[in-house]
Amino acid sequence: MIATGVVACPPMGQAEAITLDEMYHPGGADAVNRALNRSYHPRSHGLVFEIVDDLDIGPADVVLDIGGRYAAHSLAMVEMFGCRAVCVDPVDSNNERARTAVAEHPAGSRVSIRRGVMEDIPGSDGEFDLIFSHDMFFHVVDADRALAEGHRVLKPGGHLLVYQLFATDLLEPGERARLYADVAVVPERMEPDDFERRASKAGFTIEMIDIVGSEFREASEEDGTNLTSRQLLYAARLLRESTALRAELGESEYRVELGNALWGVYQMIGKLEPRIYLLRKPTAPNA
Numbered sequence: 001m002i003a004t005g006v007v008a009c010p011p012m013g014q015a016e017a018i019t020l021d022e023m024y025h026p027g028g029a030d031a032v033n034r035a036l037n038r039s040y041h042p043r044s045h046g047l048v049f050e051i052v053d054d055l056d057i058g059p060a061d062v063v064l065d066i067g068g069r070y071a072a073h074s075l076a077m078v079e080m081f082g083c084r085a086v087c088v089d090p091v092d093s094n095n096e097r098a099r100t101a102v103a104e105h106p107a108g109s110r111v112s113i114r115r116g117v118m119e120d121i122p123g124s125d126g127e128f129d130l131i132f133s134h135d136m137f138f139h140v141v142d143a144d145r146a147l148a149e150g151h152r153v154l155k156p157g158g159h160l161l162v163y164q165l166f167a168t169d170l171l172e173p174g175e176r177a178r179l180y181a182d183v184a185v186v187p188e189r190m191e192p193d194d195f196e197r198r199a200s201k202a203g204f205t206i207e208m209i210d211i212v213g214s215e216f217r218e219a220s221e222e223d224g225t226n227l228t229s230r231q232l233l234y235a236a237r238l239l240r241e242s243t244a245l246r247a248e249l250g251e252s253e254y255r256v257e258l259g260n261a262l263w264g265v266y267q268m269i270g271k272l273e274p275r276i277y278l279l280r281k282p283t284a285p286n287a
C-alpha cells in the first residue's frame with residue numbers, strides 16, 4: 001500500500017501562548033506577505049482522472065460511475081478515455097437530469113443511466129473494469145453490502161477508485177453531529193480506519209491511499225474556479241441571517257446549504273480530509 005500526498009495537520013491550540021513582542025514584532029509583515037501570497041503548488045482535481053488514465057482505461061472498458069448524480073464524470077471519462085460508462089444513482093430527479101445531459105453530449109451514446117444504490121448495484125457479475133465512486137460513499141448506509149456488491153460487479157483485477165472526505169480530529173463532536181445530519185452523511189463512513197477495514201474484509205487490496213487534504217480546494221481557489229471563499233461568505237450569511245433565511249428557503253434547504261458551505265470550508269482548515277483510495281479486486285481469491 002502506498003500513501004502519497006501530505007499528512008501535515010499541525011495540532012492546533014496546543015502551543016504555549018506567544019508573547020506580545022512576538023505578536024507585534026516589527027518587520028514581520030513583508031515576510032508573511034511573501035510566504036502566504038505564493039502558491040504551494042496544490043494538485044488539482046484533474047489528479048483523479050490521471051489515476052484513471054494510469055489504469056489504462058480505454059475503448060474496451062466499462063466504468064461504473066456509482067452515485068454519479070448528473071453523469072458529469074461519466075461524460076468526462078467517456079470523452080477522455082473512449083470507454084463506456086454506466087451512471088447509477090438512486091434519486092429520480094438526478095437521473096432525469098443525467099439523461100438530459102447525456103442526450104445533449106456528443107459522446108453521450110456511450111453513457112447509460114440506471115437507477116439504483118451501491119448496496120444493490122444494477123449490474124451483472126464482472127460487468128465493470130473500474131468503479132468510480134466520487135464523493136458519495138459517505139451516504140452509504142450498509143458499507144459491507146456496498147463493498148461486496150462492488151466486488152461482485154468488478155472483473156477480477158478491476159479497480160474501485162474511491163474519492164471521499166473523512167473527518168479528522170479537528171472536527172469537534174458538536175460540529176460532526178450537525179454537519180452529518182445536515183448533509184445526510186452516515187457517521188461511520190467518515191472514519192478512514194473503518195473504511196479500510198471494511199474494504200479489506202470485502203476482499204479488496206488497498207493499492208494506494210492519497211491524502212489530498214486541502215489541495216484541490218486551494219488549487220480551485222488559486223485558479224478562480226469553484227471558490228471556497230464564496231462558500232465561507234455563504235456560511236457567514238446563513239449564520240448571521242439564520243431566522244430570515246430559514247423562513248425564506250425553508251428549514252431543510254437552509255440546513256443543506258449551510259452544510260454544503262461548511263463542507264467546503266472545513267476541507268480548507270483540516271476538519272475534513274479528502275482522500276483517494278485505489279482498491280483492487282485480486283485476479284484470484286486471496287491473490
Ligand SMILES: C[S@@+](CC[C@H](N)C(=O)[O-])C[C@H]1O[C@@H](n2cnc3c(N)ncnc32)[C@H](O)[C@@H]1O
Binds near residue numbers: 094135
Ligand atoms: C455529493 S453527490 C456526488 C455526485 C457525483 N459523484 C459527483 O462527485 O459530482 C452524491 C451522490 O450519491 C448519490 N447516492 C446517495 N446514496 C447512494 C447510494 N447508497 N448508492 C449510490 N449512490 C448514492 C446521491 O444521490 C448523489 O447523487
